Amino acid sequence: DTGVSQNPRHKITKRGQNVTFRCDPISEHNRLYWYRQTLGQGPEFLTYFQNEAQLEKSRLLSDRFSAERPKGSFSTLEIQRTEQGDSAMYLCASRTTEMKGTSGGNEQFFGPGTRLTVL
């Protein structure tokens, strides 16, 4: 399978614990995005990377959230001191910046997501 993969698929944790999610993008994609999605809403942008550089972070991302993409391949998203309001689906997506396909490279390919439940 050469698509975007995310691990774990589900995570249940207690309030106050730290959690870390991993995303493996499509191998030739240089851009990687993290989103949070709750029921009835579209994906909310959190942050994105071009190769290993983190180019933008949303104001939604409090100091409890951090993301890394150390070698420009896989990425991790860590949430420290989780709160019940952090319960959501965390989606990762990747894309290329090369002009290709019907979307000219603009299309993002999404992973299956990690569903976080904070008790």
Next chain:
Amino acid sequence: EDKVVQSPLSLVVHEGDTVTLNCSYEVTNFRSLLWYKQEKKAPTFLFMLTSSGIEKKSGRLSNILDKKELFSILNITATQTGDSAIYLCAVNTNAGKSTFGDGTTLTVKP
């Protein structure tokens, strides 16, 4: 702050009906507008437009972008039960950021 607004929030139709989904946006440094379909899992790409115009796909779906009035329309004709999904509109900026709307949930009844 960049904003994408979709309407209606939800829509229930019968097979064979035609539906129109709306997306309006206010973003800085617009690059492209994309439509995605989300069923039970992650969104999958449908359309992308960068300039005003019409693009058709698979014959029943068409997409219009009006960059002057800052909106896009997704039309689905002769709807089928398999079209039931959440339809998401997203706008990309030149800075690389993507902003999504909250989606329109379409239910097509047999």
